[in-house]
Amino acid sequence: MALTSPRTLPYDWYADPQVLRLEQERIFAHSWQYVARVDQVAEPGQFAAVRAGHVPIVLVRSRDGALRGFVNICRHRGFVLCEGEGSRETLQCPYHAWTYDLDGSLRAAPRSDREPGFPRDDLGLLPVSVARWGPFVFANPDPEAPPLEETLGELPALLRSGGVDLDGMAFRLRADAEPYDANWKVIVENFLECYHCSVAHPTLAKAIDVSVDGYRLETHPTFSSQIAEPRNGGGGVYDAAGELGRGQFHFLFPGTVINVMPGRQNLSIGPVLPDAPERTTRFLDYFFAPDTEQAWVDDYLALDDLVGAEDRVLVERVQSGLRTGAVPHGHLLAESEQLIAHFQALVVDALGAEDH
Ligand code: FES
Ligand SMILES: [Fe+2]
Structure with missing residues (x-):
């Protein structure tokens, strides 16, 4: 598929359980995804039940200090x-x-001593790959996954070059969203363009420059980026003055988003988790410099909540159109929606689909 193909993916890929099953097997089961913060599993004995796509994972800090991850499913039944x-x-x-x-090893199973040949050594929890990047924990359900660094590529350097100091920030809050009545790809694609911003996010458009000239799009092998300049110091919406001269909105395929607004040290990160063909869960973990005043954070979160509520209406209404099957596919703008074309090419490639 050419990256400039103006056709979207077929709309029946957004509601079909078989397509989601394929995406789970071929994409989410073999991809690095943001799952937790390091502080959740910092001390020996700490555990956290998380998800990478559809795969339940338990992260564990072992007694030897190693961070491990296992499929969070008992090997018995x-x-x-x-x-x-x-x-x-x-x-x-x-x-x-x-x-x-x-x-992860099976230490005891009641009554197993009465079963000659009980294969205790073979019944440990199934391992997955886990890795740390700054304050973040990523997991890949594939125990043979290549290193996380290969997937991250230039992303850490890009954040750094924009002034983002990951290790200088501290976790402030997690925002759990109600599940969305939309396919996960609708949510990703909505994230990947700001063509809708001046129409659908008037308050955001006061705070940052969403015009063609002020808003830069970049594709990288495993992720894509949107770079935005503040407008009029934040346009009275929030105070955009600070160390971070520009906003950065990154999408790491297949389901991790990272948001940085212009202004003081800030970052939010979270996964896009498909629950069902037309249902998707998200959350965001927010980080700020420890001394950031709550009043600044409150203004920032008010804007984020507003944009999030506006986006929910958009994606659920797109889904209600797609699911009818009355239109076979859509048409992308090759320039303004190039990140969607990039995402769709990665989906097609990972599914091993001939074309669409
Ligand atoms: S299912 Fe876990 S002990 Fe039986
Ligand atoms: Fe939006």
């Missing part, structure tokens, strides 16, 4: 092993009390 987060000596399944060590 499939019970989801851990919920939430906390601290444990071992991971015990609440169904029949199989007990796993923090390194």
Whole structure:
């Protein structure tokens, strides 16, 4: 598929359970995705139940200090092993009390001593790949995944060159959104263009320059970036003065978004998690410099909440159009929507689809 193809993906790819199953198998099961913060699993014994795409994962800080990840499913009969987060000596399944060590090995299974040849050594939790980038934990359900750095590519350097100091920021809050009634690709594609910003986000358009000349789009092998300048110091919406001269909105394929607004040290990061063909979950973890006044953060979050609410209406209304099947596909603007074309090419490529 040419990156400049003006056709969108076929609209039946946005509601078909078989397409989602393929995407789960071929994309999400083999991709690095943001899953948690390092502070959630900093101390030996700490665990956190998270998700990479559809795959439930338990992150564990082992006694030796290593950060590990396992498929969060009991090897006995499939019970989801851990919920939430906390601290444990071992991971015990609440169904029949199989007990796993923090390194994933099966330590005890009640009555297994009565079963000659019980293959205890083969029944450890299935490992996944986990890696740290600054304050972030990424996971890839594929235990043989190539290093996270290969996927991140130039992204850390890009953030740094824009003045973002990842290690100088501290986690402030997590915003959990209600699930969206939309396919995950609709949500990603809405993130990937600001063509709609002057129409649908009038307040955001006062704070940052969303015009063709002021808003830069970049594609990279594994991610794409939108770079924005502030307008009139934030246009009275929030105070855009600070160390960060421009906004950066990154999308790491297939489902991690990173937002940085112009102004003081700030960043939000979170996954796009497909629940069902027409249902998607998201959350965002927000980081700010520790001394950032709450009043500044409140203005910033008010803008973010407003834009988020506006986007929810957009994506759910797109989904209600796509799902009818009455129109076979859409038409992209090769310039303003080039990041969507890039994303769709990555989807087609990962699915091994001939074309669309
Ligand atoms: S399903 Fe976990 S112990 Fe039975
Ligand atoms: Fe938007």
